[in-house]
Amino acid sequence: MNQTELIEKINFNIIQGRMTAEDEGFDEGLEGQPAVTELIEQAVEAGIDAKIIVLDGLTGAMETVGAKFDKGEYLIPDMLASAECVGAAMDILAPLLADAGVESKGKFVLATVAGDLHDIGKNIVAIMLKGAGFEVLDLGNDVTTGRIVEAVKANNAQFLGLSALLTTTMREMGVVIKALEESGLRDQVRVLIGGAPTSEAFAAEIGADAHCRDAFHAIDLLRQMAA
Amino acid sequence: MIIIGEKINATRKAVKPMILERRETELIELAQNQADAGAAYIDINVGTGTGGREDEVEAIRWAVTTVKAAVAKPICVDSADARVLAAGLAACDGHDAMINSVKADPDYLAEVLPIAARHDVPVICLAMDLEGIPKDVAGRLAACQTIADAAGAHGVPEAHLYFDPLVLPIAADATQAKVTLDTLAAVKDRFPAAKTVMGLSNVSYGLPARAQLNAAFLAMALYAGLDAAIMDPMDSTMRAAALTGTALMGRDRHFRKYSRAFRNA
Numbered sequence: 001m002n003q004t005e006l007i008e009k010i011n012f013n014i015i016q017g018r019m020t021a022e023d024e025g026f027d028e029g030l031e032g033q034p035a036v037t038e039l040i041e042q043a044v045e046a047g048i049d050a051k052i053i054v055l056d057g058l059t060g061a062m063e064t065v066g067a068k069f070d071k072g073e074y075l076i077p078d079m080l081a082s083a084e085c086v087g088a089a090m091d092i093l094a095p096l097l098a099d100a101g102v103e104s105k106g107k108f109v110l111a112t113v114a115g116d117l118h119d120i121g122k123n124i125v126a127i128m129l130k131g132a133g134f135e136v137l138d139l140g141n142d143v144t145t146g147r148i149v150e151a152v153k154a155n156n157a158q159f160l161g162l163s164a165l166l167t168t169t170m171r172e173m174g175v176v177i178k179a180l181e182e183s184g185l186r187d188q189v190r191v192l193i194g195g196a197p198t199s200e201a202f203a204a205e206i207g208a209d210a211h212c213r214d215a216f217h218a219i220d221l222l223r224q225m226a227a
Numbered sequence: 228m229i230i231i232g233e234k235i236n237a238t239r240k241a242v243k244p245m246i247l248e249r250r251e252t253e254l255i256e257l258a259q260n261q262a263d264a265g266a267a268y269i270d271i272n273v274g275t276g277t278g279g280r281e282d283e284v285e286a287i288r289w290a291v292t293t294v295k296a297a298v299a300k301p302i303c304v305d306s307a308d309a310r311v312l313a314a315g316l317a318a319c320d321g322h323d324a325m326i327n328s329v330k331a332d333p334d335y336l337a338e339v340l341p342i343a344a345r346h347d348v349p350v351i352c353l354a355m356d357l358e359g360i361p362k363d364v365a366g367r368l369a370a371c372q373t374i375a376d377a378a379g380a381h382g383v384p385e386a387h388l389y390f391d392p393l394v395l396p397i398a399a400d401a402t403q404a405k406v407t408l409d410t411l412a413a414v415k416d417r418f419p420a421a422k423t424v425m426g427l428s429n430v431s432y433g434l435p436a437r438a439q440l441n442a443a444f445l446a447m448a449l450y451a452g453l454d455a456a457i458m459d460p461m462d463s464t465m466r467a468a469a470l471t472g473t474a475l476m477g478r479d480r481h482f483r484k485y486s487r488a489f490r491n492a
Contacts, residue, residue, distance in 0.1 A: 017481060024483040075490065081481040 003048050007057045010039045010089070014061035015068075017081025019088050026078055036085040040092050050096040058086050058131050066216030083124055083215070086131035094130075104135040105226065106158040109151045109189075112141035113172035118165035121195065121215070125161060128215040132222065134159070145172065149179045152189050161218070162208075164195045173198075174206035190225060192218060228469050228478075229455035231303050231325075232258075232266030233426065235290070237275040246273050246286050254290060255297040262300045264460035268325055269294055271315065272305035284314040291318035303327050303351075303457075309338040316346045325349045327457075328391065331356035331370035333377065340381035349387040350378070351424055354410060360393050362400075367392055367410045368417065375418060385420040389455060392425060394444075398433035404444060408451040415452035424455040427465075442468035449476055 001009070016025030018035035025031075034042070043053050065082040068074040074082075097104075108129050112122050119141040126138045139151055152160055160180075164170040173193050180186040193203050194212040203211035210225075212218035234257055237246045245253050258269045271294060273286035283306070291302055301323035304315030312326055328351035329339050343350045352374040354360070354367035361367045371390050378388055392410035395403040407430070411423050430444050431437035442464050445456060449472035458465050466488070474485040 024480070026483075028487065075482070075486055077482040077486065081483075 001042070003043075003046070003052075006039060006043050006046065006048065007053065009034075010036060010043065010053065010057035011061040011064075013039060014058060014082050014085045014089070015064050017078055017085060019081075019085050023081075026074075026081075037088050037092070040089045044092065044096065050093045050100060051102050053089075054093060054097070054131075054133065058089055062086055062128065062131055062216075062219075066219070069214075069216065079215075080124060083127040083131070087127040090130045097133075105133040105222075106135065107155050108134040108136045108159040108161060109139065109148065109155060109157040110136060110161040110163075111139040111143040111148050111151075112163045112165075113148075113169055113176060114142060114144050115172060116164050116166055116169035117141050118163065118195070121165070122161070122163040125163070125194065125212075125215045125218055128219055129161075129222075132219050134222075145176050145179050148176050149183050149185065152180065152185055153183065157189055159222070160189050160191045161212075162191065162193045164193075164198065167197045170195065170197050170202065173208065177207050192221065194218065228449065228453070228473050229267045229422075229424075230265050230460045230469065231268040231270050231327075231424065231455055231457045232261030232264075232460045233270050233457050234261055234459060234461075235270060235294070236272040236305070237286075238272070243275050246275055246290065247277070249289055251293050254293055258294045258298045258300070261460045262298050265466065266300065266460040267455075268301045268303040269298060270303040270305050270327060270457060272327075273311070274306060274308075280308065280310060283308065283311050287311050287315040288318045291315050291322075295319060295322040301325060309335065309342070312339060313342050316342055316348065319346070323348075325351065325389070327351045328353050329374060331373035333373075336374065336377040336381075340378055340383050343378075343387065344382040347387075349389055349422070350383060351389045351391055352378075353391050354393050354414075360395060362406070364406055364409045364413055367406075368413050371414055371418070375421070385418055386422075388418065388421040389424040390414045390418065390421055392423065394425065394427065394430045396432035396434075397430055397440075404430055404447075408447055411448060411451040411453055422454040423452055424457060425453055426457040428458070438462070438464040441465060445469060446472035446475070449473060 013036045018025045020035050020037050023035055069079045110126055112119050126136050129136045162173045177191055190209045192210045192212055193208045198211055200211045210221045237243050261269055271290050273283055273290055302319055303325040304312055305327040306312050316324055325348055326343050329336055330353040354370045356370045392407045394407040397404050414423055427441050427445055431440035445468040470485050470488050473479045474482055479485050
């Protein structure tokens with residue numbers, strides 16, 4: 001397999017959501033064929049530049065997945081399967097990217113705010129961000145404002161993602177932003193918020209930089225911010 | 228969940244002439260349809276109730292040879308006669324197969340288990356003995372133990388045993404569904420390497436709306452530890468119960484099978 005074919009296969013298998021050879025895909029009958037993990041290893045062995053694998057193999061594939069999800073063609077588990085593939089691929093590729101001196105797109109602290117135990121959406125966002133080249137520090141769920149501010153400070157993070165799934169806990173996001181202001185950190189970090197009860201208006205109200213509808217929207221917004 | 232397609236059974240009116248008259252095309256079609264509908268094994272039972280033992284031996288040879296040449300699925304050779312089983316397995320000749328079935332009958336076990344060991348195939352083991360089907364969990368478990376001991380002695384590994392806890396119609400005794408479910412769980416506990424299998428439809432005999440009882444029972448059985456079901460793979464209610472139950476048990480990674488079946492429903 002040459003480089004183009006290999007990258008195409010990686011792309012295809014991410015869209016199919018097949019992490020290892022025994023996995024089923026979105027389509028039937030793919031079991032047994034090499035999947036993302038095996039193909040990434042092949043690509044690395046063949047000496048293909050890790051950066052090219054990420055750009056041509058991973059990023060494009062997740063864009064396709066995002067489009068399919070938006071259209072309703074893909075369901076949450078389909079998207080999760082693909083995101084899991086990207087996560088597995090990045091586990092292999094991240095050290096190589098670091099060795100090659102490829103800089104990450106920035107440090108991204110992620111947390112579900114205090115009092116809120118929801119983390120499925122946040123976890124998807126974490127995987128997508130890793131796949132998009134960010135250095136992700138996921139603090140988990142029910143994270144106190146103090147810990148969030150501390151993590152932003154200690155890691156000198158450029159991005160902070162806050163998640164809340166309850167109308168009672170979404171207010172906590174505003175508290176976090178206030179605390180960042182009081183600590184003099186607000187200017188160094190972009191705050192992105194998300195979660196079912198949140199909205200663009202709410203983001204504006206509490207002084208967040210952006211509201212993300214879903215993980216794909218988050219990636220889109222970040223790309224716009226970088227441009 | 229492993230589906231064993233039950234439709235090639237000569238006790239069914241539509242199948243009997245198919246076997247007796249060696250209607251090859253129809254037999255293959257019935258096997259293929261089940262395979263297409265998700266059957267992992269094709270059960271073949273040629274016991275028509277007419278003719279003698281030699282006729283059945285001839286019939287199983289023909290049916291197995293016919294199906295294995297056309298359909299790439301393992302065959303579940305189904306008979307209560309060890310000679311028919313032996314002939315069916317011999318006809319499989321390396322094609323993946325399973326034996327359906329044995330019970331806790333020492334003489335019969337001594338005949339059938341060596342066949343299973345020789346062909347290295349799994350065996351469905353009914354949780355019953357010479358007295359019939361025990362009414363309680365302890366009795367059924369004892370029957371399973373007898374079979375497991377004999378299997379060990381004949382070199383059939385525990386992983387090749389598919390225990391069938393058996394189910395009696397609840398119409399006659401409402402406690403029986405639970406006895407079956409509890410037996411399933413007990414079998415899983417005592418024989419962790421073994422698998423479990425069941426023909427479920429008996430549970431609803433004599434009651435209306437049987438499909439919904441069967442479907443609910445299948446879902447409950449999956450929770451209790453059912454690995455395989457002998458059923459009509461074309462029955463959409465049962466297929467739905469199998470898919471939903473398996474998904475709810477977390478045994479359908481990324482809901483691939485569930486989503487594939489229902490995403491456009």
